[in-house]
Amino acid sequence: MGMPGRKVFISGDEAVAEAVRLARPNVISAYPITPQTVTVERISEFVEDGSLKAEYLHVESEHSAMSAALGAAAVGARTFTATSSQGLLYMAETLPYVSGARFPIVMMNANRTLATPWALLSDHRDSLSQLDSGWIQVYCENAQEAMDMIIQAYRIAEDPRVMTPFMVNLDGFILTHTYEMVDLPAQENVDRFLPPYRTANRMDLDDPKTVCYAALDDYMEFHLKQELDMRKVPGVIEEVELEFKGIFGRSYGGLVEKYCCEDAEAVLMTLGSVTGTARAVVDAMRMEGKMVGLAKIRFMRPFPAAEIAGIAGNTKAMGILDRDLSVGYEGIVFTNARSAVCEIESPPRMINFIGGLGGRNISKEDMRQIFDQLMQAARGEQGERVRFVNARCE
Amino acid sequence: MERPLVVKFKRPDSIRDYPCGAFRVGTLVQENSGWRVFRPVIDTGKCIKCLRCFLVCPDGVIDKSGEDLEIDYRFCKGCGVCAYECKVGAIVMMREGDDGNAR
Amino acid sequence: MDEKMVTNAGDLTNTEFFYGHRACAGCGGSLALRLAMKVLGPRIFVAIPANCMSATSFLYPQVSFSVNAMISPFPATGAVLSGIEAGARALGIRDHHVVGFAGDGGTADIGIQALSGAIDRGDRIIYVCYDNEAYMNTGIQKSGLTPYGSRTTTTPAGKNIPGAVGRKKDMFGIVAAHGIKYAATASIGYPEDYLRKISKAAMCKTTSYIHVLAPCSTGWGFPAEETVDIGREAVDCGLWYLAEYEKGDFILNRKPKEFSSISEYLKRQARFRHLGEKEIEEITVGRDEKWKKIMKNWRV
Ligand SMILES: Cc1ncc(C[n+]2csc(CCOP(=O)(O)OP(=O)(O)O)c2C)c(N)n1
Ligand code: SF4
Ligand code: SF4
Ligand code: SF4
Numbered sequence: 001m002g003m004p005g006r007k008v009f010i011s012g013d014e015a016v017a018e019a020v021r022l023a024r025p026n027v028i029s030a031y032p033i034t035p036q037t038v039t040v041e042r043i044s045e046f047v048e049d050g051s052l053k054a055e056y057l058h059v060e061s062e063h064s065a066m067s068a069a070l071g072a073a074a075v076g077a078r079t080f081t082a083t084s085s086q087g088l089l090y091m092a093e094t095l096p097y098v099s100g101a102r103f104p105i106v107m108m109n110a111n112r113t114l115a116t117p118w119a120l121l122s123d124h125r126d127s128l129s130q131l132d133s134g135w136i137q138v139y140c141e142n143a144q145e146a147m148d149m150i151i152q153a154y155r156i157a158e159d160p161r162v163m164t165p166f167m168v169n170l171d172g173f174i175l176t177h178t179y180e181m182v183d184l185p186a187q188e189n190v191d192r193f194l195p196p197y198r199t200a201n202r203m204d205l206d207d208p209k210t211v212c213y214a215a216l217d218d219y220m221e222f223h224l225k226q227e228l229d230m231r232k233v234p235g236v237i238e239e240v241e242l243e244f245k246g247i248f249g250r251s252y253g254g255l256v257e258k259y260c261c262e263d264a265e266a267v268l269m270t271l272g273s274v275t276g277t278a279r280a281v282v283d284a285m286r287m288e289g290k291m292v293g294l295a296k297i298r299f300m301r302p303f304p305a306a307e308i309a310g311i312a313g314n315t316k317a318m319g320i321l322d323r324d325l326s327v328g329y330e331g332i333v334f335t336n337a338r339s340a341v342c343e344i345e346s347p348p349r350m351i352n353f354i355g356g357l358g359g360r361n362i363s364k365e366d367m368r369q370i371f372d373q374l375m376q377a378a379r380g381e382q383g384e385r386v387r388f389v390n391a392r393c394e
Numbered sequence: 395m396e397r398p399l400v401v402k403f404k405r406p407d408s409i410r411d412y413p414c415g416a417f418r419v420g421t422l423v424q425e426n427s428g429w430r431v432f433r434p435v436i437d438t439g440k441c442i443k444c445l446r447c448f449l450v451c452p453d454g455v456i457d458k459s460g461e462d463l464e465i466d467y468r469f470c471k472g473c474g475v476c477a478y479e480c481k482v483g484a485i486v487m488m489r490e491g492d493d494g495n496a497r
Numbered sequence: 498m499d500e501k502m503v504t505n506a507g508d509l510t511n512t513e514f515f516y517g518h519r520a521c522a523g524c525g526g527s528l529a530l531r532l533a534m535k536v537l538g539p540r541i542f543v544a545i546p547a548n549c550m551s552a553t554s555f556l557y558p559q560v561s562f563s564v565n566a567m568i569s570p571f572p573a574t575g576a577v578l579s580g581i582e583a584g585a586r587a588l589g590i591r592d593h594h595v596v597g598f599a600g601d602g603g604t605a606d607i608g609i610q611a612l613s614g615a616i617d618r619g620d621r622i623i624y625v626c627y628d629n630e631a632y633m634n635t636g637i638q639k640s641g642l643t644p645y646g647s648r649t650t651t652t653p654a655g656k657n658i659p660g661a662v663g664r665k666k667d668m669f670g671i672v673a674a675h676g677i678k679y680a681a682t683a684s685i686g687y688p689e690d691y692l693r694k695i696s697k698a699a700m701c702k703t704t705s706y707i708h709v710l711a712p713c714s715t716g717w718g719f720p721a722e723e724t725v726d727i728g729r730e731a732v733d734c735g736l737w738y739l740a741e742y743e744k745g746d747f748i749l750n751r752k753p754k755e756f757s758s759i760s761e762y763l764k765r766q767a768r769f770r771h772l773g774e775k776e777i778e779e780i781t782v783g784r785d786e787k788w789k790k791i792m793k794n795w796r797v
Pocket of ligand 2: 436440441442443444445446447448449459479481482483484485
């Protein structure tokens with residue numbers, strides 16, 4: 001273990017800003033949108049007071065935020081941007097652009113629902129709509145994890161085996177605006193963990209290059225190269241997490257964090273901050289002797305298919321809690337998870353719980369009902385595949 | 395003549411050998427000469443070296459480094475802008491493969 | 498960087514930085530790119546959004562540049578250029594130019610927001626709009642810079658509508674209204690004037706903008722060999738003008754003693770050939786109004 005960190009009482013947005021300062025990006029470009037704003041305001045202050053030596057670009061849109069980051073990355077700069085919701089969709093054109101060009105841009109997305117109807121609060125409709133954009137996606141449970149993942153994101157994204165952009169998701173307001181005690185790592189430890197970015201993937205005055213070019217006959221090869229490299233990401237995540245733990249003393253369980261899964265008859269899978277509620281309910285139900293377990297899906301891309309299949313093979317009922325809905329079908333996480341579970345011989349019963357849309361609260365009571373339904377399914381009771389939490393669809 | 399080389403390009407055998415992003419510039423793999431119906435020919439006796447043709451060629455195929463102007467026929471598309479702009483009529487457009495028949 | 502003015506073919510390097518591209522024979526846009534790069538030299542970063550120029554020059558493995566170059570997202574030329582310059586600044590990269598080449602659609606329509614943002618930030622970039630007066634790469638559709646009366650594939654000329662009915666947006670005025678330090682209009686029909694303006698832009702310490710008229714034989718419908726001449730005639734008949742905006746002043750660089758015939762200019766191009774007297778009169782009135790303002794308000 002290196003130098004100890006410093007305990008600070010900050011919000012999720014501020015934790016991200018602190019992490020960005022520690023990661024020493026060269027260029028930041030961002031456009032304001034609630035609930036990401038505090039992050040970019042803090043970063044602006046760091047640039048102003050000189051504690052972060054970076055160029056801050058005041059861009060006129062999210063599309064331009066990512067495009068400016070793209071331009072900076074194209075000459076070899078480490079970059080950061082942050083957005084949310086409508087902003088993420090406004091920049092959507094540029095996401096596959098960046099991943100196809102293999103630029104390791106790191107972005108914070110403060111998860112917020114999509115209009116219309118307009119709403120301010122959190123669900124995962126924004127980022128899950130961009131699963132196919134070629135970005136790595138992680139979902140954080142608390143401010144500490146958000147801070148640590150920003151720092152790790154640069155290491156993973158910039159790894160020469162990876163060279164893939166990285167989206168760090170944290171639930172709007174629930175995480176971005178809630179204050180927590182966070183361990184702020186020492187700069188020298190971060191510098192040891194995260195050396196300056198050096199890459200051959202850049203335009204270079206001494207050895208001119210093209211980036212973001214066209215490839216008509218070779219399109220598939222370029223795209224499949226992205227796929228091949230994305231498949232290396234789980235191994236890199238594991239390595240990086242181990243090293244991170246060695247220096248900072250924290251780790252998060254790789255692609256999926258398992259909680260009481262070994263002997264569970266029913267397992268619920270969650271994303272992001274709602275995991276905290278689920279964990280508390282698991283604790284309570286375990287006290288009552290109920291064999292429930294929890295798995296926090298941390299990464300949606302690369303998708304932890306093997307891990308999820310492994311958990312599924314060991315339980316009788318599996319629930320996926322989606323804070324999104326692909327209208328006309330089911331939850332997006334559920335679709336992904338079920339395709340992973342298809343692979344195993346005797347799959348558990350699978351139920352898709354859809355809740356928390358537009359930020360509607362998922363209480364402990366709701367959570368207990370979810371687990372109760374899962375236990376019933378584990379006992380063989382039949383029922384709807386897709387169920388709505390704290391809402392009716394009729 | 396100082397004009398970029400055309401090199402033989404070998405497609406990567408494996409996906410692994412494709413570039414991860416940046417790709418080299420400055421070498422070409424294919425000529426454009428097949429586009430041409432008419433070929434510009436400079437009458438060096440008439441040419442007064444005003445460089446107008448060099449200036450206005452959209453493809454940059456007229457080289458001014460030598461004693462006389464030289465056309466890089468690998469990349470000349472035969473658009474005729476040079477001949478149209480030459481004030482002294484020193485460039486004639488000849489039909490390709492049909493010697494001596496000026497347009 | 499050691500900057501010197503380039504004003505004629507003799508000053509130009511023999512080296513080509515944009516070569517072997519697949520643009521149409523006699524393409525005015527490609528001439529605009531070629532000449533600008535020759536003025537700016539090898540130490541440049543080029544960004545070109547989706548348009549005819551990028552579509553014909555970045556075809557892996559045939560990359561028609563010998564300088565650093567990239568395709569930018571169609572709407573984002575200004576932002577990508579800012580990003581490149583900010584990255585270069587942050588990394589201590591010196592003695593270079595950052596230049597973008599966007600078409601009329603990429604500038605006046607989908608890219609106008611990013612261009613406006615870039616001028617507002619004032620980063621040291623050179624933005625060149627090569628204006629072929631329509632969306633050419635997608636097959637000659639109307640853009641915000643398509644002139645009145647022009648037949649395009651989305652403004653077909655018929656009994657009811659005479660082709661495009663919009664007025665070409667005044668991009669030069671729009672850019673100047675940002676308080677930019679240096680902006681200019683040019684035409685490939687007057688290449689020396691264009692070279693001089695690119696040279697001036699290169700000396701600028703902040704954002705500069707050059708709007709160069711770049712005739713397109715394919716989209717306008719004239720013989721390829723006439724590209725440069727059409728660009729010249731557009732200026733001579735007064736439908737385009739050569740001007741600069743510098744230190745808050747508009748300066749007219751070329752004042753035709755007498756305009757050449759507008760109808761001659763229009764008749765040379767298939768896109769205008771359907772126009773009758775009435776429409777030509779309307780175009781003439783538009784020109785005269787513009788020039789009245791120019792003569793009144795600009796330094797001549
Ligand atoms: C976001 C987006 N919308 C539309 C397109 C399709 N598109 C590609 S090139 C082009 C036309 C470009 O026109 P212009 O900027 O005038 O340049 P030109 O092709 O005329 O040289 C269009 C519409 C695109 N690439 N991206
Ligand atoms: S334009 Fe004509 S006279 Fe001038 S250099 Fe070319 S060939 Fe010679
Ligand atoms: S015909 Fe066209 S491409 Fe060939 S040299 Fe003349 S101007 Fe250049
Ligand atoms: S369509 Fe026009 S602008 Fe496009 S390459 Fe051809 S001549 Fe050039």
